[in-house]
Amino acid sequence: MSAVLEVRGLSVRFAGLQALSEVSVVAAAGEVLGLIGPNGAGNTTFINAVSGAVKSRGRVEFEGRDISGLPPYRVARLGLARTYQIVQPFPAMTVLDNVAAGALFCGEGLSLAQARARAEGVLERVGMAAVARVPAASLTLAQRKRLEVAKGLAARPRMLLLDEVNAGLNSTEIEGALALIRSIAAEGITVLLVEHLMKVVSGLCDRVVVLHHGRLIADGTPGDVLADAAVVEAYLGRRYAERAGV
Amino acid sequence: MRGWRGPPTPALPTRVRETRVGAKRGKVFWFFSSEKNFFVVFRLLLEISSLEAGYGSVQVLWGVDLQMSPGIACLIGANGVGKTTLLRTLSGLLPARAGTIRFCGESLEALRADEILARGVAHVPEGRRLFASLSVEDNLLMGAYQTRSGAKRGLARAYDLFPRLKERRRQDAATLSGGEQQMCAIARGLMSEPRLLLIDELSLGLAPRLVDELAASLRGLPTLGTSVLLVEQDVATALDLAAEGFVLDRGVVTLSGPASALATDARVREAYLGI
Numbered sequence: 001m002s003a004v005l006e007v008r009g010l011s012v013r014f015a016g017l018q019a020l021s022e023v024s025v026v027a028a029a030g031e032v033l034g035l036i037g038p039n040g041a042g043n044t045t046f047i048n049a050v051s052g053a054v055k056s057r058g059r060v061e062f063e064g065r066d067i068s069g070l071p072p073y074r075v076a077r078l079g080l081a082r083t084y085q086i087v088q089p090f091p092a093m094t095v096l097d098n099v100a101a102g103a104l105f106c107g108e109g110l111s112l113a114q115a116r117a118r119a120e121g122v123l124e125r126v127g128m129a130a131v132a133r134v135p136a137a138s139l140t141l142a143q144r145k146r147l148e149v150a151k152g153l154a155a156r157p158r159m160l161l162l163d164e165v166n167a168g169l170n171s172t173e174i175e176g177a178l179a180l181i182r183s184i185a186a187e188g189i190t191v192l193l194v195e196h197l198m199k200v201v202s203g204l205c206d207r208v209v210v211l212h213h214g215r216l217i218a219d220g221t222p223g224d225v226l227a228d229a230a231v232v233e234a235y236l237g238r239r240y241a242e243r244a245g246v
Numbered sequence: 247m248r249g250w251r252g253p254p255t256p257a258l259p260t261r262v263r264e265t266r267v268g269a270k271r272g273k274v275f276w277f278f279s280s281e282k283n284f285f286v287v288f289r290l291l292l293e294i295s296s297l298e299a300g301y302g303s304v305q306v307l308w309g310v311d312l313q314m315s316p317g318i319a320c321l322i323g324a325n326g327v328g329k330t331t332l333l334r335t336l337s338g339l340l341p342a343r344a345g346t347i348r349f350c351g352e353s354l355e356a357l358r359a360d361e362i363l364a365r366g367v368a369h370v371p372e373g374r375r376l377f378a379s380l381s382v383e384d385n386l387l388m389g390a391y392q393t394r395s396g397a398k399r400g401l402a403r404a405y406d407l408f409p410r411l412k413e414r415r416r417q418d419a420a421t422l423s424g425g426e427q428q429m430c431a432i433a434r435g436l437m438s439e440p441r442l443l444l445i446d447e448l449s450l451g452l453a454p455r456l457v458d459e460l461a462a463s464l465r466g467l468p469t470l471g472t473s474v475l476l477v478e479q480d481v482a483t484a485l486d487l488a489a490e491g492f493v494l495d496r497g498v499v500t501l502s503g504p505a506s507a508l509a510t511d512a513r514v515r516e517a518y519l520g521i
Contacts, residue, residue, distance in 0.1 A: 039452060039456055041423075044423075044424070140330070142326075143326070164424075167450045168447060169479060170322075170520075173325060196452060235454065
């Protein structure tokens with residue numbers, strides 16, 4: 001499989017804090033790649049750096065093209081969409097129009113009517129058609145996270161970076177979320193997801209990379225990585241390891 | 247009425263003048279005195295009857311009945327059944343449309359949010375809601391705005407509970423990682439030394455190890471006089487941490503009892519634990 005995203009030596013520094021140091025990650029086409037790590041390890045910063053939302057050093061290639069240093073809207077228009085961990089929908093606009101906004105600004109030059117039509121389809125697909133016409137402000141947090149995915153999909157990306165979009169779902173609801181992300185991947189969209197729900201990571205990811213203090217400490221299949229002593233120590237904690245029988 | 251489980255602990259001290267109401271209604275169980283103060287422990291910390299609330303034309307709570315003893319309790323249920331709405335109604339962020347809320351024998355349903363806070367109910371909202379552009383320490387101090395004298399003690403306690411926040415106390419709260427923000431939000435809720443802390447989605451966005459650490463910190467709160475009502479999607483963790491649990495379904499409490507019993511209840515296991 002060819003690499004869709006190739007990140008080499010990515011480093012980000014915030015004032016006195018080295019948030020990412022020399023991180024290299026390659027995502028193959030059609031892969032679901034999990035990115036995990038303790039809070040503050042640099043997970044979100046990685047997505048921010050790749051999508052151009054924060055300044056970084058190092059090289060980021062998307063489909064063979066150097067996108068290092070490009071502003072976020074240009075990265076998005078190239079087909080690399082992302083969601084935000086802190087969701088900020090336009091609260092007074094309907095859910096439908098929030099998604100239509102994602103379609104409207106993805107660089108395809110759609111009309112508002114076309115964007116809305118596409119948004120209808122996307123909402124149907126993510127299971128939010130029933131709330132399409134309510135203001136985004138009335139959604140629960142879990143629905144807002146799902147709305148982020150819908151906005152990303154509306155841009156018709158070839159790769160999607162998902163930042164904790166399943167937070168706030170209980171074990172039963174996670175099943176539906178897994179099915180959605182599987183269907184996205186089945187369409188050939190490469191997915192990189194930051195996640196703290198191990199049920200999602202182990203049930204979904206082809207490969208998992210782990211960040212700790214801004215450095216890559218593990219890279220492998222979910223089974224191997226979640227059993228890795230350094231990962232248990234830094235991230236999972238012993239209680240998880242005991243429950244999972246690792 | 248359900249019986250008290252376990253021996254009386256000196257949790258939730260309240261001054262004796264507040265007990266009159268409860269005593270009249272036969273809700274007071276133990277009086278005991280320390281050197282200076284005369285304390286009383288309520289058998290029921292929180293008593294909610296037929297509580298209704300909603301937003302505009304949408305009614306969310308359809309007559310919630312709930313009785314919580316001092317200690318840690320959890321509220322579980324699917325997304326959209328009204329868990330957050332219930333917490334918002336308890337803390338006065340949303341007006342109750344009908345029903346009563348009694349907290350340590352006092353009625354809360356007609357009070358404003360600041361009056362409810364003054365009576366000892368603090369709320370850690372979903373999504374943290376820190377004041378961006380304020381430092382971590384200033385965020386914490388906002389949690390103690392009603393008690394100048396307690397602020398210093400509150401800060402010491404917060405930093406003791408979450409040493410990471412002490413390291414970052416001068417930093418803008420917006421620059422914290424997700425987990426640190428959650429710590430800051432919980433610490434801010436504790437700054438007023440509440441008798442009841444409402445926590446909406448403790449584990450949201452937190453690494454498994456950090457969830458364990460936070461749970462361990464919360465476990466100690468009842469002995470410091472703070473009970474906790476926790477909304478949590480990680481039902482296994484919630485039932486492990488809590489002494490009692492309530493299941494909310496479409497705006498009413500459908501099941502309640504000791505957390506250990508709920509954890510083995512077939513309905514709970516199927517609906518929320520995915521077993």
